Amino acid sequence: MGSFTLGEISGLSEELVKKTCLVSMAAHKSPDKLFLVENSRTSSDVFFSFTGSWSAAHCFTRQPFGEIKVDQSDLLCPKGNDKVATSLRSIGRYELATVNEGFLRRFERILVTSPLQTEKKLFWRRKIVFTGHSSGGAVAVLAKVWFLEQYLKPEKTMMLPLCVTFGSPLVGDFIFNHALTRDNWSQHFLHFVMRYDIVPRILLAPLSSMGQELEHILCLLNQKGVFPIQGSIVEASKFYKTVMRNVSAVASHAACRLMGNTNPILETVASFIELSPYRPCGTFVFCTGHRKLVLVRNADAILQLLFYSSQLCSENELKSISERSLNDHFDYLSKLQESLNKPLVEALPLSLNGVTAENIPTSSALNDLGLSDRARLCLRAAGEHEKQKLSNQQRMDSKKRNIVSGLQALEEYKTKSAFCIVGYYDAFKISKDEDDFKANVKRLELTGIWDEIIEMLNRYELPERFESRKEWIELATK
Template sequence: MTTERRNLGVVTGMIMGEDLIQRACSLAINAHTAGRTYTLERQAYSSQVFFAFSGSWSVDDWFAQKSFGDSKVDLTLFPSLRSIGNDETAIVNRSFLRRFETVLRTTQFPKEVEKAVAENKQIVFTGHSSGGAVAVLATIWILENYRPEEKHNPTPPLCLTFGSPLVGDRVFGHALRRENWSRHFVHFVNRYDVVPRILLAPLPSIQRLLQTILNFFNPKSKYFHYEPLGKSLEATEFFGTVMTNALSVASHSACSFMGCTNLLLETVTSFVDLSPYRPCGTYIFCAGNKKLVALKNPDAVLQLMFYSLQLSPELEENIAEVAYKSLEGHLIYEAELQGSLAIQDAVDLDNLEKLPLSSEGAGSDLMRSIDIALNDLGLSARARLCLCAAGELEKQKLRNQAKIEGNRSKIEEGLKMLKGYRAKCEVRELGYYDAFKLQKDTEDFHANVKRLDLAGMWDEIVEMLKRYELPDNFEARKEWVELGTRFRRLVEPLDIANYYRHLKNEDTGPYMKRARPKRYRYTQRWLEHANRKEAGYYSESYLWARVEELCMATESKPLEEVKLMVSELEALILRGLEIGQIRRDVFLEKTTFVKWWKKHDPLFRSEAPTIAALMDGKARELPPVD
């Protein structure tokens, strides 16, 4: 078991000493107090540049219209914040996003970042309260625009937040982990700070009270740190409402990753408005006794956010005191960290599935130290069980990946067999696509069996991806992107041939509109994302679907519409030539494409000069199938 006391820099995987953390915290709180959009600290002989973002005390800067103030992220600004295969766009807090967009549009921030990158400085983004949310978006922005792997800025940025609310949904966190960006984010959370939990409650449930509570945190308000307000009925009601909603979210999440099949779980979500926001990055929980607990697993962090803020027995009779403690906890980060960082170690919770469920289960010294840390956070046996289940879910994803890896050699063998089949088809002067479509030889039958076998293995992968049952980085792994690309380019033409051989288009419609399997959509998106290309850039594998639709359109659609389709096919072939994926066998004399062109050549030559040149003999210069 690797759970142990370790230096915070080791825990997070970043160069992060006590001085850096304390400086970031101080700057974040000062920026918050000053109320400026952000403050910049650049010291002449320092290797770091700090950007500290201010938060806001206005309700509109926390919730924008909808219950949770959420909206889809702007993919032109953050193109990586999506699920690649599932093509889901991440959800973010609209108010936080709007504030960051204002920073980009109205300040010198982009130029200051560019200057720091040019000087090879480490950029540290920091923020307290909702300023931390803006710092998160700023960090993602620099990771999108100055990618360390492309050597724009070999010194990776760091984001440190203190008492930050949540920013994005599950897809948001999934995307950061897929890109290996999650390691750049470290969030410090005081055990009794209610602010990181606020966005787990819908606005209608807290709207009447939220501005009052924000005034408690506002240094410019007469109610700043005002104890009577902190112990008032409004504060008590606010705390209770937030925690009730946190319970709903944590319980629903726990039931999901524990594999609960009760239909009531789905029914609940139809009438209970659950928050979409989820944690991402490394969380450092300050237990309140100079002890720190570090955790990366997002499902476990969500559980800890709820269970660590439960009432201790001595406080159960005084809910007003707890409400005040939950507000005060948001204002004491500097003092709390000063004591904790002097020790400079943290209990790093890893291998969660092996956590002791009680003190009796902590047999070794290591287990006893872990048990003490869990007790410091007030975690019950139920809470520990939820953490264990979250860890087990992550292990199950790794087991699923291992199963898929076990099929990899079978996939390689199948692709090798089909590659040989394609080469033989060229020798037959018929072409890969048309030979398979005709199904006249035994080799065509064997190729079909192999096609179905490979499709089954890839469909299993796709189903796991749809349910997020594989590690987040799976779709970004170079070896699988390359294997998926080879599979798509080799097997999709056979699927298209089979589709039109059996006239499935007459019932289902064109292949591209209704019938293209997800196994090809997913793998195409993988390559486009890996090479940072727009959607549809790698469309060469469905060339034959375009040809088939063109053949049918010629007999049934107006000439102008067919000419437009020819122009689109010309563009597809130009792109295919550009990336080296149009081979000589496409232009063999007996292929469907060549027969159609020769019949209609005079009508479409002007719309497709490249196709015309290839048909006139230039195709002989293309490479043969390999």
């Protein structure tokens, strides 16, 4: 818990964030262009701002959530000698990430008609910022992932690009976030979300639940970019209730898992309810509306905040909050200008001992987000889950010495058996001598340690970066 400046957590100054917001809104007002490039000769910053789409068919290309696996795209999963030539997968269970097909196909069209693939000099020794407002932000996320896969791996000398979005819908699933966190990339994705903005929450609801409402609301949002919305309160209220009801189901299911609920009814109910696969990725900054910004890095906590920060205090608020859920989507620049000079408050960890002097700013900011006691309990559960994964990693690290000594003992047994007539493999099978017995015991001990590690990887009970730790990779492949 603590307070940070924006520059400390993102590498972006206040002025650069304002500039990023300005260019993203400029792209929003240029629907005839796929993206805009802001490239000043007096600055090393290059902004790629992507335009969004206001068509429901572009967000939901199929029922229920418009998602596809990354191996269905040559862009994120190029075909080669490797069956899956992409980082967007889990190593433990070898599961591929899922992304929104509509946003992915839109970016594929951009690459076909732009110099991004061929003009590598655009990126050389420049600070690249991919940005976008609304669904343009979702395209910006995929653009940065493509850049990281395409350029960063072979060219370590390139500056790591940034991705900054404003009111962007979610793009990928749990594996998408897992893979980017493992490769230490997720910290360079920064997403600003207004407290009541409905757009970042839309993809947590299935298309079947929204019907024609979605197309109508997207049309209203598109018009609001130029004209004020009038006569939309009834439609906005109905849409708000539909989306938030589905967000509630996703957040509640996730919270039960975080709290270790093993009741089989949980999975039974989940089999009857369409739960969105999309999950947050990167660092989120929630704008409270009271000149405060709340920083959250934990993806589980972000999901809970997407639900609890947009709750009604009473049914009487429905009309005003529903209308605000649309208006907030275009209020980022003005609210950020009020808040950027204030320190960011980090939401986690939360104290279990109530409000103390050191966490008063955090408690005040969470109050401004309207978080109930249950909401804070869910945030604590997300924090404790992350702590448990770190504890598991420490426990495994403490066993590295046993693994090294065990492998050394087996190598000594192998060398000693080489001088025997039967050789080490046959001697081990016969197990005639005491050394053979000890070697077998050591083998079983090592097998037990590795089985425990693999099981925790399969259940995602270790930190994401554990999969990429060099010392463990070398130890496992000896």
